[in-house]
Amino acid sequence: MRFFFYILGFYMMSLAxxxxxxxxxxxxxxxxxxxxxxxxxxxxxxxxxxxxRERERKRFEMxxxxxxxxxxxxxxxxxxxx
Amino acid sequence: MKIIFxxxxxxxxxxxxxxxKKSFSSALEDKKYYFSALNEFFIETYNREILxxxxxxxxxxxxYTGIELLEDYDSELLLKYPTSSTRFIxxxxxxxxxxxxxxxxxxxxxxxxxxxxxxxxxxxxxVFNAQNKLKERGDSxxxxxxxxxxxxxxxxxEKIKRYYRMxxxxxxxxxxRHHFKMEEYKQALIAYDRIPKKSYKWPYLLLEKAWVYYxxxxxxxxxxxxxxxxxxxxxxxxxxxxxxxxxxxxxxxxLYEDSLIIVNQFYQFYRPRFQSLDQIxxxxxxxxxxxxxxxFRPDEELIxxxxxxxxxxxxxxxxxxxxxxxxxxxxxxxxxxRIEQNEKGVIKDKLLPHLKEVxxxxxxxxxxxxxxxxxxxxxxxxxxSQELFKLNLEIISRKKDLVYFNKRLIAxxxxxxxxxxxxxxxxYFWKFDGSFWADELGDYSMGLKSNCQTIRNEKVEEE
Numbered sequence: 001m002r003f004f005f006y007i008l009g010f011y012m013m014s015l016a017x018x019x020x021x022x023x024x025x026x027x028x029x030x031x032x033x034x035x036x037x038x039x040x041x042x043x044x045x046x047x048x049x050x051x052x053r054e055r056e057r058k059r060f061e062m063x064x065x066x067x068x069x070x071x072x073x074x075x076x077x078x079x080x081x082x
Numbered sequence: 083m084k085i086i087f088x089x090x091x092x093x094x095x096x097x098x099x100x101x102x103k104k105s106f107s108s109a110l111e112d113k114k115y116y117f118s119a120l121n122e123f124f125i126e127t128y129n130r131e132i133l134x135x136x137x138x139x140x141x142x143x144x145x146y147t148g149i150e151l152l153e154d155y156d157s158e159l160l161l162k163y164p165t166s167s168t169r170f171i172x173x174x175x176x177x178x179x180x181x182x183x184x185x186x187x188x189x190x191x192x193x194x195x196x197x198x199x200x201x202x203x204x205x206x207x208x209v210f211n212a213q214n215k216l217k218e219r220g221d222s223x224x225x226x227x228x229x230x231x232x233x234x235x236x237x238x239x240e241k242i243k244r245y246y247r248m249x250x251x252x253x254x255x256x257x258x259r260h261h262f263k264m265e266e267y268k269q270a271l272i273a274y275d276r277i278p279k280k281s282y283k284w285p286y287l288l289l290e291k292a293w294v295y296y297x298x299x300x301x302x303x304x305x306x307x308x309x310x311x312x313x314x315x316x317x318x319x320x321x322x323x324x325x326x327x328x329x330x331x332x333x334x335x336x337l338y339e340d341s342l343i344i345v346n347q348f349y350q351f352y353r354p355r356f357q358s359l360d361q362i363x364x365x366x367x368x369x370x371x372x373x374x375x376x377x378f379r380p381d382e383e384l385i386x387x388x389x390x391x392x393x394x395x396x397x398x399x400x401x402x403x404x405x406x407x408x409x410x411x412x413x414x415x416x417x418x419x420r421i422e423q424n425e426k427g428v429i430k431d432k433l434l435p436h437l438k439e440v441x442x443x444x445x446x447x448x449x450x451x452x453x454x455x456x457x458x459x460x461x462x463x464x465x466x467s468q469e470l471f472k473l474n475l476e477i478i479s480r481k482k483d484l485v486y487f488n489k490r491l492i493a494x495x496x497x498x499x500x501x502x503x504x505x506x507x508x509x510y511f512w513k514f515d516g517s518f519w520a521d522e523l524g525d526y527s528m529g530l531k532s533n534c535q536t537i538r539n540e541k542v543e544e545e
Contacts, residue, residue, distance in 0.1 A: 061476065
């Protein structure tokens with residue numbers, strides 16, 4: 001009986017090791033660009049007014065103090081009586 | 083035998099009528115030692131049943147001493163004496179502790195003919211305001227005004243008349259302030275205009291009216307009202323917020339240079355003076371009487387600050403609170419003198435320590451109030467400084483935008499025209515060309531045209 005368990009144990013261990021796969025990491029190899037040989041198809045024009053688009057600048061306004069109540073004045077007036 | 087007994091009994095009873103013993107407090111009251119009598123009255127009555135006659139006596143004593151002394155008394159003790167004066171004090175305490183229901187209960191029990199009724203109604207309106215009960219608030223303000231006017235007309239003394247006038251005006255002005263908060267600007271102005279120019283409150287209201295006009299977009303009137311503060315008659319009234327509002331209004335009219343003049347003036351002139359004043363006063367922050375003393379005799383360091391300190395202190399001395407407390411100190415000093423001159427040693431030993439203690443308490447109170455007022459004023463400077471700094475940045479940003487868009491403002495600084503002045507059909511108009519500051523204080527208006535329209539620069543300068 002004990003022998004049977006040993007065999008079963010070995011069998012399960014071998015299954016567990018068998019699941020691991022070997023992962024090989026490989027980095028991308030260098031690519032060479034011959035910049036001098038590159039060709040861009042299109043028309044060559046000089047930059048001018050037409051090429052600069054005028055756009056509205058985003059304006060950030062300060063949140064300036066704008067009094068909308070006199071609550072503190074009311075409290076102060078009552079205090080000033082006594 | 084029986085007849086003899088009756089005669090003896092009758093004869094025996096005569097001295098008891100003649101020498102009916104008065105209480106010590108009554109004896110003191112007869113001698114017009116009211117502050118001492120008040121203290122003795124509480125000692126005599128606090129642990130016995132309170133009678134109607136006691137309440138009458140308390141009211142009569144408080145008529146002379148004022149209720150300021152009761153502010154330090156325990157509420158439980160004051161509850162034993164249900165008079166209008168004590169209810170006023172208790173209602174006020176409850177309001178400060180935010181016990182609104184209790185506060186309203188006390189205020190509702192102040193008798194309508196009592197001298198504190200108008201002020202009670204003013205405070206009641208504050209409670210309703212805190213509870214957001216607008217209808218009740220309006221009713222209380224109205225009752226406050228009616229009763230204050232009635233009391234003013236019946237008052238014998240000029241000081242008392244002034245007190246009721248002040249209560250009336252605060253109730254009226256608070257209504258205006260509530261209209262302002264609700265953005266009902268025209269109604270706010272109607273209420274503000276009911277305050278006469280000779281009123282103590284009037285100089286303070288110029289700033290508030292200026293804000294109302296600002297919110298209505300009448301910038302010329304805002305600037306005109308703020309100009310009033312430059313009058314020699316109002317030199318004790320300096321409000322940093324008024325400087326800010328003027329700069330902000332010029333900014334709204336796109337008169338950037340004018341706005342910058344005010345900003346720079348504040349930074350160069352006022353801020354350093356406030357800072358040095360702050361340093362001097364901070365050294366004495368924990369003193370019990372420094373601020374009381376400088377109200378009458380500024381020390382050498384403060385004198386160096388010149389009329390500036392005088393202006394702040396003068397304004398504080400005009401407050402009703404100061405006047406009441408100082409008047410109480412004066413009366414106590416008179417009582418101390420009379421006791422020292424007229425009474426024997428035992429009585430002196432019994433009365434004087436208490437009176438001196440009360441006097442010290444009042445000095446501490448004035449000192450505390452003065453200190454609070456001064457530091458609240460000084461603490462407002464950094465806030466206004468910060469807002470002016472933000473305004474400065476905004477002006478620089480706007481100017482930068484003009485350059486960026488190759489534009490300029492439509493006019494230079496030579497602008498202004500009578501046609502820009504808005505006025506109602508009840509307002510007359512006089513030109514102000516080198517005239518003397520006079521009756522028209524507070525009715526000025528500038529004639530500036532908004533400079534916010536921009537035009538594109540036609541020529542771009544080339545190198």
